[in-house]
Amino acid sequence: MLVHSYDKLLVLFSVLVAAMASYTALTLVGRLTVARGHAAQMWLAAGALAMGLGIWSMHFVGMLAFRLPIPLGYDIALTTYSLLIAVAASGFALRLVSRQTLPWNRLGLGALLMGFAVAGMHYTGMAAMRMDPAIDYDPLLFGLSVLIAVTACGAALWIVFRLRQHTRHTVHLRMGAAVVMGVAIAAMHYTGMAAARFPLGSVCRAAASGLAADELAMPVLLITICVLAMALLTSILDLRMEMRTAVLANSLAAAHQELGYLALHDKLTKLPNRALFEDRFEQSLQAATRLRTRLAVLFIDLDGFKVINDSFGHQIGDHVLAEAARRIWTVAGAANIVGRLGGDEVVLLAAVDGPDDAGALAERILGDLREPIEIDNHALRISASIGIAIYPDDGNDQRTLLRNADAAMYHAKGSGRDASCFFTASMNSDVQAQLELAQDLRCALHQRQLELHYQPKFSAAETEVIGAEALLRWRHPRHGLLTPDQFLGLAEKTGMMLPIGNWVLDEACAQLARWHAAGHRHWTMAVNLSTTQFSHPGLMGTVHAAIERHRLDPCALTLEITESTAMLNMEKSLAILQRLAAMGVRIAIDDFGTGHSSLLYLKRLPASELKIDRGFVRDLTENGEDAAIISAIIALGRTLNLQIVAEGVETAAQQAILVKLGCHALQGYLLGRPAPAAAFPAS
Numbered sequence: 072m073l074v075h076s077y078d079k080l081l082v083l084f085s086v087l088v089a090a091m092a093s094y095t096a097l098t099l100v101g102r103l104t105v106a107r108g109h110a111a112q113m114w115l116a117a118g119a120l121a122m123g124l125g126i127w128s129m130h131f132v133g134m135l136a137f138r139l140p141i142p143l144g145y146d147i148a149l150t151t152y153s154l155l156i157a158v159a160a161s162g163f164a165l166r167l168v169s170r171q172t173l174p175w176n177r178l179g180l181g182a183l184l185m186g187f188a189v190a191g192m193h194y195t196g197m198a199a200m201r202m203d204p205a206i207d208y209d210p211l212l213f214g215l216s217v218l219i220a221v222t223a224c225g226a227a228l229w230i231v232f233r234l235r236q237h238t239r240h241t242v243h244l245r246m247g248a249a250v251v252m253g254v255a256i257a258a259m260h261y262t263g264m265a266a267a268r269f270p271l272g273s274v275c276r277a278a279a280s281g282l283a284a285d286e287l288a289m290p291v292l293l294i295t296i297c298v299l300a301m302a303l304l305t306s307i308l309d310l311r312m313e314m315r316t317a318v319l320a321n322s323l324a325a326a327h328q329e330l331g332y333l334a335l336h337d338k339l340t341k342l343p344n345r346a347l348f349e350d351r352f353e354q355s356l357q358a359a360t361r362l363r364t365r366l367a368v369l370f371i372d373l374d375g376f377k378v379i380n381d382s383f384g385h386q387i388g389d390h391v392l393a394e395a396a397r398r399i400w401t402v403a404g405a406a407n408i409v410g411r412l413g414g415d416e417v418v419l420l421a422a423v424d425g426p427d428d429a430g431a432l433a434e435r436i437l438g439d440l441r442e443p444i445e446i447d448n449h450a451l452r453i454s455a456s457i458g459i460a461i462y463p464d465d466g467n468d469q470r471t472l473l474r475n476a477d478a479a480m481y482h483a484k485g486s487g488r489d490a491s492c493f494f495t496a497s498m499n500s501d502v503q504a505q506l507e508l509a510q511d512l513r514c515a516l517h518q519r520q521l522e523l524h525y526q527p528k529f530s531a532a533e534t535e536v537i538g539a540e541a542l543l544r545w546r547h548p549r550h551g552l553l554t555p556d557q558f559l560g561l562a563e564k565t566g567m568m569l570p571i572g573n574w575v576l577d578e579a580c581a582q583l584a585r586w587h588a589a590g591h592r593h594w595t596m597a598v599n600l601s602t603t604q605f606s607h608p609g610l611m612g613t614v615h616a617a618i619e620r621h622r623l624d625p626c627a628l629t630l631e632i633t634e635s636t637a638m639l640n641m642e643k644s645l646a647i648l649q650r651l652a653a654m655g656v657r658i659a660i661d662d663f664g665t666g667h668s669s670l671l672y673l674k675r676l677p678a679s680e681l682k683i684d685r686g687f688v689r690d691l692t693e694n695g696e697d698a699a700i701i702s703a704i705i706a707l708g709r710t711l712n713l714q715i716v717a718e719g720v721e722t723a724a725q726q727a728i729l730v731k732l733g734c735h736a737l738q739g740y741l742l743g744r745p746a747p748a749a750a751f752p753a754s
Contacts, residue, residue, distance in 0.1 A: 073269040086257040088129040091125065129257065189259065202275055339389055341396070367419075369457050370459075372455065376392065378602045387449075418476070440453060441489070458478065458481070465494045478498040525582070572604040583596040633661045658679055687700055
């Protein structure tokens with residue numbers, strides 16, 4: 072027998088080519104599984120060609136590594152035929168593993184057919200040498216090579232099918248699988264080569280008429296380089312696709328999670344929204360019914376939130392609302408359910424043993440909300456009104472419990488705010504009446520139901536009329552004459568405060584102009600500004616337009632703001648008041664002594680008057696504490712060159728004390744009650 076040998080470097084290179092071809096096949100199947108229609112056919116054809124060329128190249132690199140002591144060559148037709156067998160087998164394999172399923176019977180049949188095809192390609196390539204005498208094959212090794220081919224193809228088909236989808240570790244798994252498949256294919260080749268025996272005197276008839284080994288080397292080398300380049304390019308593209316797929320998958324997962332969260336939670340406060348809250352409410356009701364336990368529904372509405380929103384802007388308002396929600400949730404604890412129904416309304420659902428537990432929980436919430444909220448060097452203060460309804464005492468379903476808790480909340484708000492209130496049956500009728508009144512208020516301005524009454528202001532020394540304060544009244548068609556405390560709260564909630572306030576300012580200026588025309592040129596008019604008006608950007612234009620429209624001297628108009636409004640945002644208040652003062656309008660600080668003003672800020676305010684709150688005048692006695700407070704306020708006013716006006720004077724004794732203490736002007740029922748302009752004194 073002729074003694075054969077191998078070029079070890081080419082043997083190693085052939086195994087590398089087989090691994091690269093296997094990796095290319097693994098990657099191309101990943102493309103085939105996602106391609107559809109014409110694109111899938113194109114990928115299948117390209118994949119079959121690339122994979123077939125890879126397997127064929129591995130075979131002929133192995134053949135180039137084979138050495139015999141005679142000239143060798145290869146028949147062109149048989150060599151081409153072996154290539155076609157490799158491409159056809161590759162196409163069959165790719166089509167098989169690109170299907171949705173790969174049952175064991177189909178896998179076995181595919182492995183058998185492809186194994187025989189690969190073995191056929193190998194032995195056809197061997198036959199291309201056209202040895203004379205013919206190559207003698209060891210039956211045992213021949214059979215073993217075919218068995219290796221079938222087994223390797225079966226394993227390859229299973230691995231390719233399992234790794235066809237992109238996962239987190241796909242690239243690394245494919246690399247490992249490609250090495251295993253490459254070694255298996257090479258094992259089949261070299262087992263087949265080992266089975267070949269060449270008798271002494273053998274001649275390669277293809278050496279003269281076919282392709283010489285040296286001539287075949289360059290095409291095989293080029294094909295091999297193309298396969299390696301394709302494998303490398305595919306690997307790079309596959310890695311980039313995997314990275315993009317991973318990023319996209321993570322983004323989609325995050326977006327899906329975010330959308331799922333936002334669908335059930337309020338974006339600002341992170342609390343459950345109405346949909347999620349109602350679902351959990353229903354579950355809690357079912358559990359409470361089954362276990363015969365009680366539930367407390369706390370309807371929480373923030374007091375003063377609208378003022379903060381209007382004065383500081385929505386960004387600060389959002390921060391305040393989020394912080395308030397966080398405090399409520401912290402007090403409630405994870406065992407209870409807190410949800411935002413809208414606006415500044417938050418509802419807490421808690422399992423309780425009785426009303427005392429619910430009341431204690433409400434008090435803890437109120438206490439936490441009273442603590443100042445620090446934002447941009449501002450210590451903002453809010454409070455809450457809380458209505459409480461108990462299941463099953465105050466209702467058996469969500470709608471009833473929420474309605475009753477809401478009614479109790481309005482009762483708490485109407486009772487002075489910063490408090491909690493339990494539901495009682497009488498509250499529903501009160502709420503209905505408030506709703507009807509709110510609806511009527513929307514039409515009151517257009518139907519000319521609003522009117523102004525004027526309370527005279529007297530000089531303290533001469534008891535002479537020096538002006539008036541405009542006071543709003545609503546002549547309701549059913550309820551008669553209503554005072555501001557009966558409907559201004561509704562005006563704030565319904566958004567009517569600004570148009571009503573602007574109407575009051577214009578009507579008061581019109582009346583003052585009429586009085587001036589009647590000869591009372593020294594009279595002044597005081598108009599109260601609501602917090603909504605004071606913080607509105609259009610205030611300057613509204614005041615200027617009213618003065619110009621009625622041709623008034625600006626100093627005849629006094630705008631009154633409460634001490635608490637002025638101190639809400641001191642820097643902003645200073646800017647507004649300074650602009651009003653620059654117009655010539657007089658500024659009065661109303662209800663002085665009831666707020667939390669700082670003397671440092673007070674001296675910076677361009678105010679003309681301080682109005683002593685009626686609470687200090689009501690129980691005024693000669694040597695009492697109220698007299699000492701009023702005396703201090705008057706001393707302060709004189710130091711700051713401010714006029715001091717006392718309101719709420721109802722007795723001669725009070726008048727005498729106030730005159731003695733040095734007040735500049737007085738108002739009160741003793742001297743003159745509010746009345747329409749037609750009944751105003753000396754008109």
